[in-house]
Amino acid sequence: MRFYEYEAKALFARHGTPLPKGQVARTAAEAQKIAAGIGGPVVLKSQVLTGGRMKAGGVKFADAPADAEAAAKAILALEIKGQKPRGVLVEQRAPVAQEYFAAVTWDGRRKLPVLIFSDMGGIDIEEVAEKHPAHVARAHLSTILPWSAYRAKEAIVAVGVTGDDLNRLIPIVSTLVEVFLRYDLTLAEINPLGKLADGRFLVLDGHVDLEGDARDKHAKLLEELGIGKEETREARPPTAFEIKGAQVDASDHRGVAGNVREFDGDLGLVIGAGGGSLTLFDAIRKHGGRPANYCEIGGNPSVRKACDLTKLILSKPGVKKIAVMMNVVSNTRVDIVARGVIKGCVESGRDPAETIAIFRIPGAWEDDGFTILRKYGVEYCDRTVSMDEAAGRAVAKMARA
């Protein structure tokens, strides 16, 4: 879950990390006021959850408050990669002598966090690592032994930094590690970390990602930073259809009928579970089908939940039929899903036999499930029909629809 730059900086500021004077503005007039308060040259930065701001024109400089207002106006009106800015960050502009890089992230292979430090900041760190390996230091961190600042010192020294710079950098880098560990972050990055002409260091840009599954654990922090519970902070914001899907899932604690994603096709999908959904979605597309949605059912959802999910999918304009498919199930009851989807069709005023292109869920209680499906004339198949073949049958029916 990505933070806006101003939120990342607010988090750093709480831990004493030095930042340029500045504030986020929602309007151009506000930006002008902030610039006047700072006095002197400022930089204005679009607050979006994507890279490439500079190239897109989302970063501007202003020497006077009036210029800041005009720059803010332009930035606030500018969409970057489909994102409208949340605001514009107005900051004091300071002459930078050198740029550094510091980040903590996960090394999935070692299953440990890793601190990365470089005295060549401001540019793509992977490129630096490739072309100038001596300028990138890495240190893996323990998650059970206490963190100690000497590890930061060693990493900084490893790229050749010493003297006053070293002593000024240690607390900044060490604090970054502490923040990463304390808040279950998946990324804490300062880039660039600027050294000013007078020798001081400032965080010029920051990037923070918090683990989605740790949101509840850090609810207080998120509230204090003004991050709403409804903000998913994914690559794109959720659609109204997806929000309704989440509501269906949340309405009942039994099982899962969620992670609904909207697509623009005509075949509704009631599929599961996690891996099964990925496999089936691929199969539908491979056969030339056009999914109207993605979703995951599993963990034995209630009849009501399966019914409400079916109704939601059928309510989407352009959905002609639905395919109900899962891998061989372990703990989901076939008869309960069958009841739910049939009820969902009936309550939507649709004939289950016409609406359900195929039902392929083999496993526990399948005989009871198949009996119900037969009664309503729904085409079903057992485990002798593969997931791929079932998907193919559903797509073939769409062509005739």
Next chain:
Amino acid sequence: MSILINKDTTVIIQGITGREAVNLTREGLDYGTKIVGGVTPGRAGRDVYGVPVYDCVRDITAKQQVDGSIVTVPPRFTRDAVFEAIEAGVKLIVIVTERIPRGEVAQMVELARLRGARIIGPNCLGILSPDEAKMGGLGGPAVNVRRAFKKGPIGVMSRSGGMTTEIANTLSAAGLGQSTAVSIGGDAIIGSTYAELMPLFEADRETRAIVIYSEPGGRMEAELADWVRENKSRLPIVAFMAGRFMDEMPGMRFGHAGTIVEGKADTTVDKIERMKAAGIAVAERIEDIPALVKERLRGH
């Protein structure tokens, strides 16, 4: 033979009085698993289908050997439960719970390494050695397990619990039984990756081939490809890669917590390329797996 568990493995269940755990107990006992005790603090003295409940793991380990523990407690209590099991000397821990922040998973993994314990999961359905025992919900009730899983020479590892059963069922239908099937978990950090389990299958003389189920996200497939190349494995591997559509949708999470495309190395195209380069066959459909396995068994 099998890896990790067999009919003699003694197992406990932490959080045994929970709704899901009660089912796991029933299913496990029905399948012949030696479930010797359960833990739920404050519930000592009760029993679940005849399995005695205790307050602490040590109350059980003080009396008898405990080989493994199934941990199925809510996410915020999981780390504590796993630490308790490790420090009581339990060497195999299956974590069923999902939605645990990876920082805590890493802590469990690090302590397990320190103490010589092995973790499977989190966010998994556990381990199943056909006709021997099962730890976790894999395959569901015993009657369903017996339909999908048959004893035989194929080791199965899968990032999806449900697809573990689907694949086992497909193999069984084609006359290819399984030595052990492991649902390794769907999170970004898990206790045991494919490459970390390979040496166990390699050492099991009954296992003659491996089938894996893969997804986008993470470096696990690349790690396996490297392992195969470096260790000159005797075991042919057939992989299935799901979630190919996700390559076009970076930054979106589908399926499991660990399933997200953030960089090129996370894509299915990149993973397939790496695995093929290491000699791992990649099946286009689940039903193509048995033929690919048989082809490779003939070659060995």
